[in-house]
Amino acid sequence: MRERLDDRDLERTLSDVGGRFEGPRRDLWPAVRARIEERRARPWWSRLNARTLAPVAATLAIILVAAFLLTPDLAARAAQVLGLPGVQIYPVPENPTGRPATSALTFAGQRVATAAEASRIAGFIVRTPAALGDPSAIYVETAPVRVTIVYKSVKGIPVSPQAGVSAIVVEFKGTIETQIMAKAIGPGTTLDAVPLGGSVAYYLAGQPHQFFFRDPAGNLQPETLRLAGNTLLWEEGGFTYRLEAEVSREEAVRIASTLR
Amino acid sequence: MTGEPLGGTVVRRVRTDSLEGRPAEDAVLVERAQHGDTEAYGELVRRYQALATRTAYMITGLSAEAEDAAQDGFTKAYFALGRFRSGAPFRPWLLRIVANEAKNRRKAAGRRATVDLSVAEDRPSGDTALSPEEAALASERRTFVLGALGKLREEDRLVIAYRYFMQLSEAEMADALGCPRGTVKSRLSRAIARLREITTGESGADA
Numbered sequence: 001m002r003e004r005l006d007d008r009d010l011e012r013t014l015s016d017v018g019g020r021f022e023g024p025r026r027d028l029w030p031a032v033r034a035r036i037e038e039r040r041a042r043p044w045w046s047r048l049n050a051r052t053l054a055p056v057a058a059t060l061a062i063i064l065v066a067a068f069l070l071t072p073d074l075a076a077r078a079a080q081v082l083g084l085p086g087v088q089i090y091p092v093p094e095n096p097t098g099r100p101a102t103s104a105l106t107f108a109g110q111r112v113a114t115a116a117e118a119s120r121i122a123g124f125i126v127r128t129p130a131a132l133g134d135p136s137a138i139y140v141e142t143a144p145v146r147v148t149i150v151y152k153s154v155k156g157i158p159v160s161p162q163a164g165v166s167a168i169v170v171e172f173k174g175t176i177e178t179q180i181m182a183k184a185i186g187p188g189t190t191l192d193a194v195p196l197g198g199s200v201a202y203y204l205a206g207q208p209h210q211f212f213f214r215d216p217a218g219n220l221q222p223e224t225l226r227l228a229g230n231t232l233l234w235e236e237g238g239f240t241y242r243l244e245a246e247v248s249r250e251e252a253v254r255i256a257s258t259l260r
Numbered sequence: 261m262t263g264e265p266l267g268g269t270v271v272r273r274v275r276t277d278s279l280e281g282r283p284a285e286d287a288v289l290v291e292r293a294q295h296g297d298t299e300a301y302g303e304l305v306r307r308y309q310a311l312a313t314r315t316a317y318m319i320t321g322l323s324a325e326a327e328d329a330a331q332d333g334f335t336k337a338y339f340a341l342g343r344f345r346s347g348a349p350f351r352p353w354l355l356r357i358v359a360n361e362a363k364n365r366r367k368a369a370g371r372r373a374t375v376d377l378s379v380a381e382d383r384p385s386g387d388t389a390l391s392p393e394e395a396a397l398a399s400e401r402r403t404f405v406l407g408a409l410g411k412l413r414e415e416d417r418l419v420i421a422y423r424y425f426m427q428l429s430e431a432e433m434a435d436a437l438g439c440p441r442g443t444v445k446s447r448l449s450r451a452i453a454r455l456r457e458i459t460t461g462e463s464g465a466d467a
Binding site: 028 | 314330421
């Protein structure tokens with residue numbers, strides 16, 4: 001562009017541009033109607049605005065952690081409102097049946113060699129618990145961003161017959177609004193709130209439980225990896241961490257506290 | 261009689277879809293939608309889908325994502341109808357929701373600051389009387405201005421779009437931007453000044 005536009009030319013060009021934007025390539029109403037109907041079909045509490053619920057959830061979290069000391073069941077029943085960022089926990093009447101164990105364990109995402117490389121792709125600093133030693137492999141998914149760190153064999157932690165590994169650590173940046181992971185717990189699975197570094201972590205144990213993740217299309221998909229192990233979920237610095245390994249509550253908390 | 265015979269055909273005065281909005285009719289449709297009439301909401305969606313998509317496009321710069329953001333914006337607006345203040349204009353309220361949706365998507369995707377914008381070049385826009393040279397110059401100017409717009413801050417781009425691409429009134433702009441009415445003019449002139457800075461800098465660099 002060699003000429004300088006004067007004010008009139010600029011305004012005229014802006015108006016000219018305005019008349020040339022193309023509208024949507026299709027009628028949006030059928031898709032909007034489908035979304036409205038889909039959202040209507042959901043249970044009433046999922047329609048509540050997460051932002052307005054956040055202060056309520058925070059208050060409830062404090063009350064529940066206190067109440068947990070008296071009635072362990074309460075934590076499990078009301079866990080759905082605790083909301084670790086990006087996580088929803090659904091109490092269900094029955095334990096969901098997991099996928100049958102397969103000998104060929106597959107992890108989703110791009111395999112990288114180091115935490116530094118994973119950090120570069122994920123766009124955040126990937127941290128590993130020092131207590132687990134060096135990871136065997138790291139996988140990075142980008143839509144939504146999620147990092148899975150695999151520990152094939154860790155001294156003192158049995159190798160899961162389902163997955164053939166000792167432990168996994170999953171990290172992602174969740175928000176209260178974007179639910180990246182969901183988890184169904186049924187009878188036989190216990191959910192404990194435990195202190196971790198001045199915050200609260202959640203320890204799930206007992207019967208096998210099923211994780212779900214949002215796929216890039218936004219649908220909940222059952223997690224392909226299932227260690228049937230015990231799980232610790234916690235939040236630190238805006239990131240949500242999940243450690244899965246056949247370890248006790250105390251040991252899980254100890255491992256989590258070595259996150260570097 | 262609204263028409264008159266002209267060479268065997270009847271020319272009717274067609275009511276144009278005024279950009280100033282049709283508050284009375286919108287209000288009726290909103291009220292029906294608030295009472296569970298989904299089809300009334302469908303009419304509002306069809307009425308404003310072009311504006312909503314354009315608003316989202318100003319932020320995302322990607323047609324597919326803009327349409328998705330507009331759809332989500334319409335869905336959110338539907339469930340927020342209960343909080344819609346009766347008698348308020350629907351259009352800016354909707355655009356504000358759509359713009360927020362588009363901003364969230366852009367943030368989540370972590371995209372860089374510049375947005376690629378383009379317009380249909382083969383679409384007649386009242387310049388059919390231009391000579392080929394003038395048409396070529398106008399097209400060059402459009403590309404140039406769109407490039408500069410893409411480099412503006414999101415808020416500046418949006419205020420210019422509301423004024424020049426959607427012809428929103430000052431009151432509507434204030435509602436859509438969520439700012440006091442008194443600041444709309446200064447925001448617009450600041451945005452234009454920044455656009456001018458970019459265009460001047462670039463035409464100077466090219467010269």
